Amino acid sequence: MIKTVFWLNIPSPHQVDFLNMLESRDNVNLQVRYFDTLTENRKALGWSLSNNLSEFHQYIKDDNLNESLNELEGWQSSIHIIPGFSHPFLRKLLNVLIENNVQWIHWSEMSGKPLTKMLRYNYNLIKCIKPLFFLLNGYTSYAKKINKYGLGAFAIGKLAKDDFIQWGTKKNKIKYLYYSLPKLKKSSKSPFNFPSEKRIFMYAGSLTKHKGIDVLIKAFNKLKNSENWILVLVGRDNSNGEYKQMVKKMNLSQRVIFTGAIQNENMANYIGYADVFVLPTLFDGWGAVLNEAASLKKPLISTDRCGAAFHFIETEFNGFQVKAKSVNQLGNAMQYYIDNPLKIDLHGNVSYGLFKSFDLKSNVDLFIKNIKELCQRQK
Template sequence: MEIDYINGLRSNEIFAMSKYQSEIHSRLDNIILNRIEYPDISRVIGINKIVEYLGYPFIVKKKVIEDNIKHVTRQDLAFLLELIDLKKTIVTCHDIIPIAYYNTRNPIWKLNAKGLRKAEKIITVSEFSKKDISKYIKYPEEQIEIIPPAVDHNLYYPNRSKAALKKYRIKETEKVVLYVGAEEPRKNVQLLINSFSKLKNRIPEVKLLKVGMPNYIGVREKLLKQIESLNLQKDVIFTGYVSESELAEIYNAVDLFVFPSLYEGFGMPPLEAMACGTPVITSNTSSLPEVVGDAAIVVNPHVADKLVEEMYQLLTDDGLKKEMIRKGLKRSKMFNWDESARKTLRVYKEL
């Protein structure tokens, strides 16, 4: 079976959506992917997006094969279905954050919504996202297939060592709180920094390590000003993008993972942290309780003092920490890439 794999920007960087596709398709031995991508033209923010909107539709139209299933791998490429007459279409829609959370009036997202409605099948990652797609896009629930992400247990597993922290000049005696992700407003990093400042009053020897790129214009500057106002310049460390192997080492080196996001279609980092034997605190909103079950501490992501208290408890109560680690390891094993691949193959065959 050959699939027209409409994947957008060609990139070697691994992030949530690209990892989802690569993990699944690496397990589909009998599937041939006709990759339809556009080259990385510039590192200047916005240039590649211009290519995506103005040039990519012509690339797709030229390279699709009529009888193939057309798999659009991201929701923000769904506008292609509105611009090009494509048959036998699947769109993987991880979330509809711009519509459901930000209430965007962006004309591109109006096109994306129309394109999603034209898909013959939508794959999404959680029951929460399925309901949001049905509610906001007015797409039939019976045509939405839930295929959740998973954890690569050959990469993310308990291998506890603080060696990865030496690069960031963190002492072995210091406690480390980790956050992995972007810095856009819904990620709630500002509240995490405020909470961390209060935590430091109770546990002086603690650092906050932030992994990932900003991915949102102007937000890093605001966070740096916040950090300076709280006198945390030496205590909040930004790593930037790291490879997956280094990320696994970092998960294994820290004491606590905190993911206070206000809205997620799924949220893979909490599962990856659990798989490495790191206790997790996350939000009680959107899909996150569905993802973590009873294996993480869930908190109201608007209440800084509650987050401070839960961080303090997990960093000082060894019994609680061991119990959450045990639950986390068990929970992470429930998410399996082989099963996600089997479900994806079934969707292809049905179409």
């Protein structure tokens, strides 16, 4: 029996289904504890899941760590999954686990989003600064704790693993544990009233600079023979009207559609009617929307700063991974589908095959396998 506790900041639609399936396994005893509250931005995206959680999901009370631990029967014999050390609650928890010789595993995406934004996405400079950033901000010290006291570290993708190694985490302590989602189902009726001959490039998520929306609009503007193509931007516009002004100046107002905020539960109704899905992000630790688009059999275009792109995109087989911030590379990838429309369905089917390798069952099996291997290595 694997007895485990996940400590997470908030209930996430990118984690809840995985946790529910994990708890359903006969050989797993699972508890989940949340220590933070939803932001307004997350609520706007439809992340308010509190009313639909099973009993093993619980919020802690008033940041009271001792009370939370005492309510967990056998917490000292459980394996605790911890998403980092930046939150004060997590630092207290980590100290208690180490003092009581309790088993724990780190689990997170790639780090460094604030640094990336502060350095204005200058990736060469970021590469030079990152080792010092890790040292000064406690990551190097944290890696030493993982190596000495932890069972290991679960990386949410290749970019996270690369980070862990830069922190100083031993390679043999690192295993993968991804974000996994259920298969989405396309609705029977399109939310759009476009003529049937129209084709759709789609982005879904917050409309912000770090998602590369300006790069996407510029790339779309450069496309050739694209009269039958429309760009649909699904999500809350946080640019204070900047993107709509860009579109207007480019005379694209009839061909670039802003849907506004869409609840997460309705996302399949939109992505399902795209022809090609594009995530032009400048920084995404994972990018779970690629899971969603792959489950709906869409060709995928994303960047080398998106964690999921390294696992969900096989270039020229189901999409393209381009250099972040590159209007030309992004435009070339989009142009490929305009010039080769017969590839859209073929690439979409490959995306779905990749999705099945990262579905809920596969991720639960991976968790159990990796837990057993890390425990065996410690003996």
